Amino acid sequence: MIEVRGLTKRFGGITAVDELTFTVRPGVVTGFAGPNGAGKTTTMRMILGLAAPSGGTVSVNGRRYAGSPAPMREVGALLDARAVHGGRRAFDHLLCLAQSNGIPRRRVDEVLGLVGLAAASRRRVGTFSLGMAQRLGIAAALLGDPGVLVFDEPVNGLDPEGITWIRGLMRGLAGEGRAVLVSSHLLTEMALTADHLIVLGRGRLVADASVEELTRSRAPRTVRVRTPRSEELARRLAATGATVRPENDGVLIVGGMDAAEIGTLAAAHEVPLYELTPRQASLETLFMELTRDSAEYVTAEGTAP
Numbered sequence: 001m002i003e004v005r006g007l008t009k010r011f012g013g014i015t016a017v018d019e020l021t022f023t024v025r026p027g028v029v030t031g032f033a034g035p036n037g038a039g040k041t042t043t044m045r046m047i048l049g050l051a052a053p054s055g056g057t058v059s060v061n062g063r064r065y066a067g068s069p070a071p072m073r074e075v076g077a078l079l080d081a082r083a084v085h086g087g088r089r090a091f092d093h094l095l096c097l098a099q100s101n102g103i104p105r106r107r108v109d110e111v112l113g114l115v116g117l118a119a120a121s122r123r124r125v126g127t128f129s130l131g132m133a134q135r136l137g138i139a140a141a142l143l144g145d146p147g148v149l150v151f152d153e154p155v156n157g158l159d160p161e162g163i164t165w166i167r168g169l170m171r172g173l174a175g176e177g178r179a180v181l182v183s184s185h186l187l188t189e190m191a192l193t194a195d196h197l198i199v200l201g202r203g204r205l206v207a208d209a210s211v212e213e214l215t216r217s218r219a220p221r222t223v224r225v226r227t228p229r230s231e232e233l234a235r236r237l238a239a240t241g242a243t244v245r246p247e248n249d250g251v252l253i254v255g256g257m258d259a260a261e262i263g264t265l266a267a268a269h270e271v272p273l274y275e276l277t278p279r280q281a282s283l284e285t286l287f288m289e290l291t292r293d294s295a296e297y298v299t300a301e302g303t304a305p
């Protein structure tokens with residue numbers, strides 16, 4: 001279990017992480033999503049004791065991780081897959097980590113098998129593709145068989161097969177009762193892998209909910225209506241406070257009213273309807289909505305690039 005309470009990190013004038021509070025529970029994949037620069041990596045570094053908070057606290061299994069007597073057995077982390085000595089062979093890299101953490105040699109072969117790198121274990125890491133480097137980073141994270149795992153953008157550089165593999169791996173690790181925190185700047189990717197989502201914007205928490213809750217309760221809904229008397233219906237809908245966006249062929253996209261209310265209003269005025277379709281905004285649209293005001297880079301039009 002990871003508990004983050006009021007966590008804050010300032011770099012000079014920049015507040016990279018701002019009063020963040022959330023919990024990463026065992027048995028669950030918790031997705032950590034936010035646009036570039038939202039503060040995901042900085043938060044993960046503080047969880048791992050690699051950066052000191054400017055305020056607030058973070059604990060892993062009830063205590064500060066930096067004080068853990070056996071860090072690799074407690075938390076496994078993948079932060080930067082390329083931060084490995086390129087001249088080393090994959091096996092030797094893992095063996096070195098294992099030996100300095102009191103982990104038996106046979107565990108090295110085990111984790112190489114788990115991540116599908118057994119055949120490449122004697123190759124020098126510098127010759128690895130980014131996808132292979134990610135797998136090696138995951139092998140290192142799993143080495144101590146920890147109950148808590150932290151992965152920063154693990155699907156970066158992976159091909160579709162690798163992405164499917166990593167989703168299965170995360171779910172499997174959570175299924176074994178581990179707490180898994182995994183970041184991505186793609187919310188749709190997160191929604192396929194995670195059970196629970198923490199969404200960050202400009203260092204602040206903008207959502208903390210299950211994927212299902214987030215989709216159901218927060219997604220702005222609209223209704224697509226088609227009628228031969230679209231101008232009249234648009235006027236009547238707008239008069240009740242609905243937002244109406246006309247499209248071609250008598251189509252209106254209506255916000256702020258549900259399909260039953262629109263159908264009832266149309267019937268009351270004998271306006272025929274050819275179509276009345278509730279539509280749910282995609283998770284990616286929701287993500288843009290949630291983080292729009294907080295994206296690090298805002299263009300002149302006021303939208304994130």
Ligand SMILES: Nc1ncnc2c1ncn2[C@@H]1O[C@H](COP(=O)(O)OP(=O)(O)OP(=O)(O)O)[C@@H](O)[C@H]1O
Pocket residue numbers: 011014015016034035036037038039040041042043185296
């Ligand atoms: N060492 C540092 N010194 C100064 N500013 C930093 C430092 N590390 C991060 N920042 C700033 O803190 C903010 C958050 O960065 P962070 O890397 O945590 O975001 P992120 O959500 O992980 O983004 P990305 O998806 O791009 O990795 C950014 O504005 C970044 O420029």
